[in-house]
Amino acid sequence: MKKYRIIFFGSPEFAIPSLEALYEKEEVIAVVTQPDKPKGRGLKPSPSPVKAWASSKGLKVLEPIRLKDPQFIQILKDLSPDLIVVCAYGKIIPKEILEIPKFGCWNIHASLLPKYRGASPINWAILEGEKETGITIMLMDEGLDTGPILLQKKIPISENDDANSLSQKLAQLGKETILSAIELHKKGELKIIPQPEEGISYAPILKKEDGFFTFEEPAEKIEKKIKAFLPWPSAFTYYKNKLLKVFSAKAVPLKHEEKPGTILDINKDGILVATSKDAILLKEVQLEGKKKISAYEFACGQRLKKGVLWE
Structure with a gap:
């Protein structure tokens, strides 16, 4: 079968498996990505992961500041893509x-649309306690992830999944799903299905304050925040007025009459803290200005004691 001429739009690491698969199976004629952004202590301009990968393959890379720039739009038209x-x-x-493009613009979206339209579907699926998620290949329109569905594939969300691990799984599923959609399209077997009007939900872009928690919240909710907000903005609370990031924790079913924030136990597994419902076992933390360490090391260094309220 004839290879499709494809222009690929993407920026983060998540997009690379799909780009790599299209590069191997079809004809990628250009890659569009976000302009270099300052990173690190020196704020040196750094390319997006997609730009770095595409450049290593000698692909044409475009980094428009404005997508409505007439010159940029003309470049895309001159490339005559079959598909974006x-x-x-x-x-x-x-x-x-x-x-x-001849066959329209297709979006690889990391949710089972119409659930979790928007910028952060992986994080919000974990935060809301979903048992499954997946990839939707969508024919794009002018709305926010409102276009008709071309293909969907599902995967379960395991108890051990956080946003990092689930992102990796969905990146691989995205690669498989876009290749399947293109194959079905070439055979004339790809169906266009309008999104259901029921079950719509949104996954807005994450803000730093979304990661904040207190021990007044139920342990299960705190655990979901910690899993959902990796690697950014990270779930966090405060200790002695300093920001404390928590990278790993586990909700522990436990009936108690202690005030939320009471330290129930300290051992090699971590710091067990009472919450409004059950308890949370903090495992890995990072105090503002310090390096990431185990919660047990933190407890020893701060001389925390069982039975004392979190400061």
Whole structure:
């Protein structure tokens, strides 16, 4: 079968498996990604992961500041793509671009639409306690993830999954699903299904304050926040007025009459703290200005004691 001429839009690590698969199976004629951003202590401009990968393969890379720039749009038109594939690019694609490719613009979205439309579907699926998620290949329109569904594939969310591990699984599933969709399209077997009007939910872009928690919250909710907000913004609370990030923790079913925040136990597994319902076992933490350490090391260093309220 004839290879499709594809322009790929993407920026983070999540998009690379799909780009790599399309590079191997189809004809990727250009890659569009976010402009270099300052990173590190020296704020040196750093390329997106997608740009770094595409450049290593000698692909044409475009980094528009404005997607509605007439010169940029003309470049896309001159490339005459059969298809534009978008995966975690980070900006809304305007109508002028949606109309360019022969077969439209397809989005690789990391949720089972219409659930979790928006920028952070993986994080919010974990936060809301979903048991499954997946990839939706969607024919893009001008709305926010509102276009018709072309193909969906599901995977379970395990008890041990956090946003990092689930992102890796979905990146691989995205690769498989986009290749399947293209194969079905070439055979004339790809169906266009409007999104259901029921079951719509949203996954807004994460803000730093989303990660904040207190021990007044139930342990299960705290654990979900810790899993959902990796690697950013990270779940956090405060200790002696200093920000304390928590990277790993486990909700422990435990009936108690202690005030939330009471330290129930300290051992090699971590720090067990009373919450409004059950208890939370803190395992890995990082105090503001310090390095990441085990919660047990933190407890020893701060001389925490059982039965004392969290400060």
